[in-house]
Amino acid sequence: MDSQTPHGGQVFRLARRLNRPASQILDFSANINPLGPPSSMREALTSAFDTIRHYPDSTHHDTKAILARQVDCDPEAILIGNGAAELIDMVIRYQNPHRVIVLDPAFGEYRAAAKRNRVPVVSVPLHQESFETPWHDILSIAQPGDLVIWNNPHNPSGRCFSRHTVDASIKALTERGIFLMIDESFIDFVSDREDVSLLSLATSPGSLVTVVRSLTKYYAIPGLRCGYAVADPDWIRRVEALRDGWSVNQLAQVAAHVGLLDHEFAERTARWLSESQSQIETLWTASPQYIRYRSSVNFFLLRWIHEKTSRQLSASLEAEGILVRRADDFIGLGPGYWRLAIRTLDENVRLYRTVQALLPNLDDPP
Numbered sequence: 001m002d003s004q005t006p007h008g009g010q011v012f013r014l015a016r017r018l019n020r021p022a023s024q025i026l027d028f029s030a031n032i033n034p035l036g037p038p039s040s041m042r043e044a045l046t047s048a049f050d051t052i053r054h055y056p057d058s059t060h061h062d063t064k065a066i067l068a069r070q071v072d073c074d075p076e077a078i079l080i081g082n083g084a085a086e087l088i089d090m091v092i093r094y095q096n097p098h099r100v101i102v103l104d105p106a107f108g109e110y111r112a113a114a115k116r117n118r119v120p121v122v123s124v125p126l127h128q129e130s131f132e133t134p135w136h137d138i139l140s141i142a143q144p145g146d147l148v149i150w151n152n153p154h155n156p157s158g159r160c161f162s163r164h165t166v167d168a169s170i171k172a173l174t175e176r177g178i179f180l181m182i183d184e185s186f187i188d189f190v191s192d193r194e195d196v197s198l199l200s201l202a203t204s205p206g207s208l209v210t211v212v213r214s215l216t217k218y219y220a221i222p223g224l225r226c227g228y229a230v231a232d233p234d235w236i237r238r239v240e241a242l243r244d245g246w247s248v249n250q251l252a253q254v255a256a257h258v259g260l261l262d263h264e265f266a267e268r269t270a271r272w273l274s275e276s277q278s279q280i281e282t283l284w285t286a287s288p289q290y291i292r293y294r295s296s297v298n299f300f301l302l303r304w305i306h307e308k309t310s311r312q313l314s315a316s317l318e319a320e321g322i323l324v325r326r327a328d329d330f331i332g333l334g335p336g337y338w339r340l341a342i343r344t345l346d347e348n349v350r351l352y353r354t355v356q357a358l359l360p361n362l363d364d365p366p
């Protein structure tokens with residue numbers, strides 16, 4: 001992670017500023033499942049405490065075995081990382097592409113990782129408002145040896161595209177020797193993930209497609225960290241010979257095992273998200289003050305028509321210990337955008353009501 005790249009989830013920073021414990025900050029800025037971490041994980045981590053006297057399993061044997069069964073691929077096609085962020089860095093470092101093609105607006109770590117690895121970045125804008133991918137432009141810009149990073153479901157928009165709409169474009173890219181990293185970090189929140197995921201393209205020997213996924217959002221363990229990539233087994237063998245074998249700590253591995261097998265948690269999460277998505281539609285109805293964007297996952301975009309409203313509101317919310325992610329710094333979004341996490345039903349109402357109470361007290365927009 002690049003400490004200079006803006007991210008949501010700066011809970012400790014705000015807690016220090018307000019002189020409050022971090023537990024009193026209500027964080028809508030990081031897209032973390034509010035039902036987690038699962039209680040099964042708490043118990044398992046407590047019992048596993050003494051195992052931290054050993055070095056972590058650098059082969060990630062058990063984690064790979066569980067994942068291989070779940071995603072239906074060979075364990076050798078799986079690479080475990082200290083969060084998706086480490087895997088994004090590893091893909092760029094070890095595929096060593098000529099250029100990285102980033103589709104903006106995009107998660108900041110793509111650029112940060114390219115910069116760290118001294119790989120030039122080419123920015124291609126997504127279609128405004130719809131956030132659809134301009135495959136035609138990508139096909140005319142990308143050269144053999146380049147790496148295209150495609151994020152589905154997409155952060156920051158929350159849009160999600162069916163695999164069938166992109167199959168042909170991806171085939172055309174890889175046939176020309178262009179690498180593709182598909183970041184599916186939010187896929188577990190999607191109800192019809194079979195229709196969305198392109199994981200099956202990554203498992204075949206010699207594939208130029210790598211799929212990266214995160215466990216930190218869904219299981220609410222960003223402070224513990226774990227993620228995985230699915231890719232060509234030969235490439236993974238080469239990477240594993242070069243990487244830091246202890247970057248995924250022992251407790252993170254235990255947490256992953258328990259989380260992945262907790263079906264009750266998955267069912268509760270699906271119920272919560274479906275209810276909360278409907279609630280967001282009802283709360284944030286059409287307004288002359290903002291535009292709310294449609295989302296398929298656990299966060300959504302909002303655009304305040306007046307940038308001044310966005311600035312003043314976010315500052316007032318912070319003073320009350322509520323953190324939102326102003327998204328103006330994403331290339332291609334511009335002023336007034338917020339990316340809001342979906343939290344529990346009560347917390348979503350609290351955010352909405354606090355915003356409504358603050359709005360009449362703001363200075364008039366220009």
Ligand SMILES: Cc1ncc(COP(=O)(O)O)c(C=O)c1O
Nearest residue numbers: 083084085107155185214216227
């Ligand atoms: C699209 C996307 N990919 C990857 C990550 C990194 O996830 P992790 O916490 O697993 O490193 C994030 C984190 O916000 C993200 O938004």
